[in-house]
Amino acid sequence: MWKQMLGLLLAVVLGVGGAWLFTSSGWLASDANKSGLPxxxxxxxxxxxxKGAVNLADFRGKVVVLYFGYTACPDICPTSMATLKAALALLTSAEVAKVQGLFVSVDPERDTLEHIQRYVGYFHPSLVGVSGTQAELQEITRRYGAFxxxxxxxxxxxxxxxxxxxxxxxxxxxxxxxxxxxHAVPPAELAAAIRRWL
Structure with a gap:
């Protein structure tokens, strides 16, 4: 009997402690998204x-789909860009006009700016490719939780x-x-995510 009582007490303490941890750290359901990640x-x-400097603020008024990758990536980046291309194809032309795809190369040593733009152009003519110094990229990817x-x-x-x-x-x-x-979701899932914010 005492073992059951102890087990129940432990479950209550852990439950309350877990709830306090999530709320005190700011990680609430409202802070999460469809992926379940904060x-x-x-x-x-x-x-x-x-074509010169690009600031994210340049695209205010549009839904931006942002991706960090590199042009020599053998599989993940092409899959991601193909998913974005297919998602854009599911939108109307009026909707596409309100969306901006932005590819950030994390390989400035090898990816020239011209090459990045050619690469993204293979997937969709409206996509913009950018890069920067390692210090800039590390600071930006940190803020976006990218690695x-x-x-x-x-x-x-x-x-x-x-x-x-x-x-x-x-x-x-x-x-x-x-x-x-x-990156490998069905394109309809990405299209739906974009539409939710148009």
């Missing part, structure tokens, strides 16, 4: 494109690859992160 801080930034790191591959023609997270961030018209969508 939303990152995000925020404005300025990076360089083939990347260079991995040397001795003996490979590529010399190195980059491990990175694979999230499509959906930002509302004020530039605030509202949803995080995994």
């Amino acid at each position: 939303l990152p801080q995000g925020g404005d930034f300025t990076l360089q494109s083939a 990347y790191r260079k991995v040397e591959v001795p003996g490979s023609a590529m010399a190195y690859t980059i491990d990175h997270s694979a999230i499509l961030y959906v930002l509302d018209k004020q530039g605030k992160v509202q949803e995080q969508v995994q």
